[in-house]
Amino acid sequence: MITVRFLRRGLLAGAAVTATLVLSACGGDDSPSGSGMDHGATTAASGAPASAAANDADVAFAQHMIDHHRQALQMAAMAEGRAADAGVKELAGRIKGAQQPEIDTMNEWLTAWGKPAPMPAASMASDMPGMQHGAMPGMMSAEDMTTLMGAKGGTFDKQFLTMMIAHHEGAVQMAQQEAAQGSNADAKALAQKIVTDQQAEIASMRTMLEKL
Known part of the structure; x- marks a missing residue:
């Protein structure tokens, strides 16, 4: 009887140990598998942010606004040595400080996005090769730029403000189109910033122009 009891106890203990090992093994398999699934989900989520996706409107906005900003920088650079009004000089400096980082x-x-950036020389005129005429509102023609470059003093100030108001109005129009048609969150946020900043500058330039 004693032998049988010990035998039964041994068998029960062995079964318990076996069950524990099996459960532990299953738990071990589940843990790495679960970690692997979590890691995969994390990788998928962090590999390419949703804001990296861009539609045609986003691409067109970036390409066109780069050219638009570049021309504004060219106009602002002309103020040095030509502008007479301190407000015009200060405005030109603000434009250079704000728009170059946006271009970058x-x-x-x-x-x-794997899309080409416009060539720097294209910003000199609105009827550039490969661009439909009038596709970028507010862009100055090559003749406009030449006229501004030849002006000085008060004449330059008035021409600069008049042209830059029109230029800003074009940028606002382009940015509003991006806000309505774009899908990229970052591009839409920049578009809204451009609308806010440049509408404020338009109001300021109109006031300055009235005083000249």
Whole structure:
């Protein structure tokens, strides 16, 4: 009887140990598998942010606004040595400080989207090769730019403000189109910033122009 009891106890203990090992093994399999699934989900989520996606409107906005900003920088650079009004000089400095970083940002977006950036020389005129005439509202023609470059003093100030108001109005129109048709959150946010900033500058320039 004693032998049988010990035998039964041994069998029960062995069964318990076996069950524990099996459960542990199953738990071990589930844990790495679960971690693997979580890791995969994390990788998928962090690999390419949703904001990296861009539609045709986003691409067109970045490409066109880069050219638009570049021309504004060219106009602002003319103020040095030509402008007479301190407010015009200060405005030109603000434009250079604000729009160059935006150009850099949009160039980075185009690279990330695998899309080409416009050539720098294209910003001199609105009827550039490969661009439909009038596709970028507010762009000055080559003749406009030449006229501004030849002006000085008060004449330059008035021409600069008049042209830059029209230029800003074009940028606002382009940005509003992006806000309505774009899909990229970052591009739409920049578009709204451009609308806000440049509408404020338009109001300021109109006031300045009235005083000249």
